Amino acid sequence: MKMRAQLKGDITEVKVLMGHPMETGRRKNDLDEVIPAHFIQLVTATLNGKTVLEAQWGTGISKNPYLTFHLRGAKVGDKVAVTWHDNMGESNSSEIFVTAVS
């Protein structure tokens, strides 16, 4: 997971890029077998441990999901963490500290 959290004025812009196949369960492989659905279902973002964003996703989010959200009231040095859970029980987490835009 790649993350960036930059304070621009009053708003901290958080950008996340997650690595995930986001398979819809409708594609077939070369042997004409259906590739099972494999996609992120839940995403949570926290600021210094407090939940700021919760998301439920379906198969319609693109492969290698991209997400940008904005936070008000964050300071340089605050910790932003993002966690995802997928339909196969896998999960991943990443965190980053807010920096100022130079």
Next chain:
Amino acid sequence: MQRRNFLQACLGITALLLLPLRALAAAWNKSAFESTTLDGALQGLNVAKLEPSSEIEITAPAYAENGAIVQVEITSRIANTESIFILAEKNPTPLIAHFTFSNGAEPFVVTRIKMAETADVVALVKAGDRYYKAGRKVEVSENGCG
């Protein structure tokens, strides 16, 4: 005595491992996300009444070459926005995402979605007990949902 403690510990750990998966299943709105129609998705989301709003801004390309990656940006200027939902009218399963904002998160999101064909990208906003809607047409040349 030791064996009993060991068995109890094993059961305890198993219960802990099972819990997240079960909690997960409860947290994901299966009927809404698996619905094959827009109306079905709205039913699954328990949306009774939808009011059109010009205070929801959808930024999306007018024309998307690759339906597999369509970047959309949604901003809500409606007071007390709690959630933003993204749907693609003509996708096999129209409901794409449900975002809920709290503790200082702005009612704003940018993400990339799959679109099956030319259709409206629909954004719903939940503010208090009311639901608002806006749509923006995106032309798609290649089915991104395959």
